[in-house]
Amino acid sequence: MLGIIAFFIGASVGSFLNVAADRVPDGRSLIRPKSYCESCERSLAYIDMVPVLSYLWLRGKCRNCKAKIPLRVAVVEAATGALFLSVYLLYGFGLDFVVVSACLALLVVVSMTDLERxxxxxxxxxxxxxxxxxxxxxxxxxxxxxxxxxxxxxxxxxxxxxxxxxxxxxxxxxxxxxxxxxxxxxxxxxxxxxxxxxxxxxxxxxxxxxxxxxxxxxxxxxxxxxxxxxxxxxxxxxxxxxxxxxxxxxxxxxxxxxxxxxxxxxx
Ligand SMILES: [Zn+2]
Known part of the structure; x- marks a missing residue:
């Protein structure tokens, strides 16, 4: 059960890292606007922002315009979730979890900007x-x-x-x-x-x-x-x-x- 929580903390952080990798290189704000479809520019509803699961139940397409959501979004969410889960299994929840997970999150986002740009x-x-x-x-x-x-x-x-x-x-x-x-x-x-x-x-x-x-x-x-x-x-x-x-x-x-x-x- 705690393992599932660790995974979802990681997947949520992964969701944020996706946004960061898109916006930070262009100097755009991380907070505003909130997540939107790159194609029809409609803001996402909270139900469409559940990490990994939203991608699965929308079958990788925007609810509004049916444009494809980049597979990278779901892969990064799942991978970050898996990383946080393994940190939990090694260190449990505590200061170690926070520090090591934060380090891994940085590694993920730097990898994305280096690969893509x-x-x-x-x-x-x-x-x-x-x-x-x-x-x-x-x-x-x-x-x-x-x-x-x-x-x-x-x-x-x-x-x-x-x-x-x-x-x-x-x-x-x-x-x-x-x-x-x-x-x-x-x-x-x-x-x-x-x-x-x-x-x-x-x-x-x-x-x-x-x-x-x-x-x-x-x-x-x-x-x-x-x-x-x-x-x-x-x-x-x-x-x-x-x-x-x-x-x-x-x-x-x-x-x-x-x-x-x-x-x-x-x-
Ligand atoms: Zn759309």
Missing amino acids: GLILDVMVFPAIVLLLFMAPFWTEIGFPRGFLGDETLIASFANSTLSGLGAFLAFLIVAMINPAGMGGGDVKFAAVLGLMVGFPGILISLWISVIGGGLIAITLILTGKKNRKDTIPFGPFMAIGTAAVLIAGPDIIHWYQDLATAVSGT
Whole structure:
């Protein structure tokens, strides 16, 4: 039952993220006007704004003009719902749920703007950096271990988070300077966000997943002729997927890493 509530909180947040991804890049207000059909511009009734379910019972069409509702709307709602559900299953409801879910919501909306417009927006990245700096000392408190080799104090958490953010920022900056066509400034700033978010060693696991995933997708797209070697593929969504994986499976991965490091240093 609580799991269903977690899913619907996530799906509702996903519904908001859909609106944000459409409006924020154009500098439009998030609040006004309220959601409307892109085709006939009629405001949606509340019954048409129930996440996921409205899409299903309207069969993906506007009640008024029968224009197709983009499938992305329902996919993002369902995916965000599933993410929040997995956060609930891992952490239960509490401060952890709020923090980790908020991080995942940011990853979803940045992925959308990068996929659809090739943009990672400062207006999303900079507030995230500020909030994550405030959060930096407290990750070990909420059950997301930062501490390396069991050294889990507020200072260790803060140092780990900020150094991971800085490290990821510098690593991406170097790549962007070597290959400006392949990586943009948005990716570099986003890397800082992700380092702050998952710390070390989480950020390494996150980047490893995103490089492997991005590489596989790029090779597949080139082999199937959908892209050629000169096309660029947005890297932000892969960074987001790697980081989401760490946020959801992270404590397990990090405990495993700590055990391994302890075993290695013990011999
Ligand atoms: Zn319509």
